[in-house]
Amino acid sequence: MARAATTSDAFNAIAEPQRRDILALLRAGERPVTDLAQELGMSQPGASKHLRVLREVGLVRVRGAGKQRLYGLDARGLRPVHEWVGGFERFWNESFDRLDTYVQDLKQTRQEG
Amino acid sequence: MARAATTSDAFNAIAEPQRRDILALLRAGERPVTDLAQELGMSQPGASKHLRVLREVGLVRVRGAGKQRLYGLDARGLRPVHEWVGGFERFWNESFDRLDTYVQDLKQTRQEG
């Protein structure tokens, strides 16, 4: 098998830097495709494709506005990502000396299972 | 071009669910490959490959212990991820006037695939 689809979840969708850039831009409000493409220095089809991925994982919503289609942020899908990564917070806040001690501590008290 | 390498950064490395599982397990302390493989129901070569990716992005470090190699967590690389995602926190916590407006809009306009 190959790598999981970019559309399989938010983790995969935001692995692409350009898609992260798009999401960041959309915090300022809704925008049409061409706007995003120009601002981020990518082609219009390129932007459309990235937006399709973001839409499929639910990180972005579209709304027709005349000739244009306005893309807007829907950040709710990022919450699980934030929570998962947040589960490691104590580990990057600890110094490595303390981390080693902590690890040894765990080894000794691993009886609990 | 193809998708960015899984080893290009933490974002890509943690896009794979099994690698996230490995990292989660390692919070309890260092572990040898076979241990991880068995606990997560994957093959030994499979675990080794995932650990290689994690090591290349610096999320994991190894230390030889006799015949074994103990893998340990180095979560510092997750901090940038946490911070990036955290930049959207107010958007999923917000009461979301804009989103609500948008939803009402949808009811009036036509659907979108």
Next chain:
DNA sequence: CGATCATATTCCTATATCGGAATACGTCAA
């Protein structure tokens, strides 16, 4: 040395990407 355990790498295949170019689709204005 030779045997054995622990781990890493290689080879293979099916699949999925990203980007560019060309093109199709959709909507509005005259």
Next chain:
DNA sequence: TTGACGTATTCCGATATAGGAATATGATCG
């Protein structure tokens, strides 16, 4: 309708994956 604009899709090629099987490397001990 026609034309023009905004956007989406399709086709293409190069690349890279995850996983299984087989094998290679490494370390320890008798």
